[in-house]
Amino acid sequence: MPGWAEILIRSIVFLTILFLITKGLGKKQMSQLDTFQYITGIVIGGIVAIHVSDVTANVAYGILALAVWFFIPFAVEFMALKSKRFRNFVQGKGTVLIQNGKIMEDNMKKERFTTDELLEELRNNNVFKASDVEFAVLEPTGQVNVLPKKENQPITPKILGQKVSPEKEPQTVIMDGKALLEPLANASLNTNWLETELDKMNVSIENVFLGQVDSDGQLTVDLYDDQLTVPEPTEKPLLLATMKKCQADLELFALATESQESKQLYQQNSERMQQAIDKITPYLQ
Structure with a gap:
């Protein structure tokens, strides 16, 4: 067999095996690597490189x-799930760099982490002054978390009460001009509703690049033609x-009527309506 053909076959075989190994080790292997995962990735890459490029190597x-x-990483991950001590040994533990607003210089020296690197990581977390940090x-x-x-901290509705x-x-109910039935069912909707909403916008489904429904059942679409604009949903503002x-x-009506009984009835219902408005306003804004 020609050398180029053997390398081609080896590449396909090892690519398939490497794909299956990566799938078997799980999504965690694709994220930022800890020490053991880093070593595993290097070794597996080296094995594949040698046996793909060297035609004399035994497949x-x-x-x-x-x-x-x-099987080694698989077994290590399994044991790490069972034992925190083993997990700390294999995967390591986090090192506190800032605590109670004070930079821990000894911990930085232990991790060989320079001041410039700390400031860089703070900037990556949208913090530009070390004095603004409580804990890192x-x-x-x-990765440095801050x-x-x-x-x-950003103001949230919870802070404002x-x-x-x-x-x-x-x-996502429309993609590439086609309706997706499963997401529609997940949102308790159907194609008839989708067609009705598109008719309101005067848009055909073939012209929709992406369409999504939010938790309030409002449809927003992005069209293939970027020159066309679609009005924003107005159901909630109209209801309010x-x-x-x-x-x-x-x-x-309460001011216009001369009947005291009718005036009292109108005022009571007006107060009830105001109470309903106060309760529902946060959900409609």
Whole structure:
């Protein structure tokens, strides 16, 4: 067999095996690597490179070596799940770099982490002053995670004491001009509803590059033609405006009538409507 043909076959064989090994080791292997995963990746890459490029190398030995380096990480991960002590030994532990707003110089020296590297990592976390940080830890993967001080954290509705509507993940119901039935079913919708919403926008499904439905059942679309614009959904603002108009009409009727009984009835319903508006406003804004 010609050398080029053998290298081609070896490449396909080892690529397939490497793909299966990566799938078998799981998604964690694809994320930032800890020490053992880093070593495993280097060794597996070296085995594949040698047995693909060297036609004198025995393919069976290469496959055997890959099998060994598949089962070793698999066994290590299994044991790490069972024992925290073993997990700390293999994967390592995080090292605190900043605690209570104070830089831990001894820990930085231990990890051979320079001040410039610390500042760089803080900037990667959108922090430009070390004094703004309450806590920072160097993870076993080499990533630095930062907790800003309370006064430097982003303002959230919880801090302001405001209620917000619960939100689920959006469902992609149109992709490349075609309706996706499973996401529609997940959102408790159907193709008839989708066609009705597209008709409201005066858009055909073939012209839609991407369409998504949020947790409130509102459809937003992106068209193939970037020159065309589609109006934003207006259902929630219209509902809120309608409720406010009803409340205002009730107050007007209460002022217009001369019957005390009717006036009291209008005022009571106006107050109830205002209470409903106050409760539902966070969900409609």
